[in-house]
Amino acid sequence: MGFDLSWLLWALPVAFALGWLASRFDLRQWRLESRQAPRAYFRGLNHLLNEQQDQAIDAFIEAVRHDPDAAELHFALGGLFRRRGDYDRAVRVHEHLLARADLPPRERERAQHALAFDFLKAGLLDRAEAAFTALLGTRYDADAKVALLGIHERSRDWARAAEMAQALEGSDRGSFRLRLAHHRCEQAAALHRQGHTTEALALLESLVHQVPQSARAWAALADLRQSLGHVDGGLAALEALADHCPEHVPLIAHSLAQWSLMAGTPERARSRLADWAQAHAPSLDVTQALATLDPDATTARQRYIAHLRQEPSLVAATLWLAGVPLGTADEEPLVRRALERAGEPLKxxxxxxxxxxxxxxxxxxxxxxxxxxxxxxxxxxx
Structure with missing residues (x-):
């Protein structure tokens, strides 16, 4: 039986017509989805502008479903999840991006950066540290170092925190010298607690020469010297603090007064504190320290009157009233307790x-x- 060529003549036009219809259907479907995706995107943007995060997330999920290859939509969705506190879903979105083989290197670094912040916000410090470490040497290097510095501080790993602060010093993020000084002070305190007093003292003495603007370093050195019985050395450190960091004198005024009395040099401390009081705004701590150094009780009380002339102070008034009878023996304790209670929050x-x-x-x-x-x-x- 021979092959009938007439069927072939009929089949070719039919196949062409079916193919044309299929292409038209796919084109319409593609156009419909491409129109739906930007609509969902703009709808989500509108919800964001109106601070409607839940509705914005729903709109962006719809946009991602219509255009699953759009990395920008994934970043927007992951950022929204993180802002809302839904860290698990934010992590999944950014890990999905990182798993894509076709993601350009620049977008891959951006996804790694977003994932690292997801872990950090979620409190997963070990995973956040690993994620930020992977960003070192990239365009997010400075961000990664600052984040790693914060992680080391939260973990109280002061040695690594100091190392990261040193790496950041001189960068466009500003100076980290004072922050580094805090790390060294924490290390010195740990050494002192462990009984390594000599090492702690050497670390602080080196630190105050490297960062003389660190009030904490001078105060820590003074406390350590005084605890070792070197009262004169402690006073020298407090005086150096007053020279380099005069704004922090109220913090050490009481110690300066007490230690100078122990060393038998009250006049030196009185003169320094009086000079400071003339050059700065009134400070209750400095006024109290000066009153402590005054041998005469009447003169000491006048310190509080002088303070009150410059600045109204309930605490200073209460201290002045300490030398004045406040009613009968039964009434006085009640009045003093009420005054102390009222002044406590102000201290x-x-x-x-x-x-x-x-x-x-x-x-x-x-x-x-x-x-x-x-x-x-x-x-x-x-």
């Missing part, structure tokens, strides 16, 4: 960055983890 220190208040002065704020964010004055004096 605190307050972080200028986050507002965290404490009776103790902190070089490193427990609230915001900032360094040198506490003014060296009481709340009442701010």
């Amino acid at each position: 605190r220190y307050r972080c200028a960055a986050c507002g965290f208040e404490s009776r103790q002065y902190f070089w490193h704020c427990p609230g915001c983890q900032g360094w040198d964010t506490y003014p060296p004055r009481r709340v009442e004096e701010l």
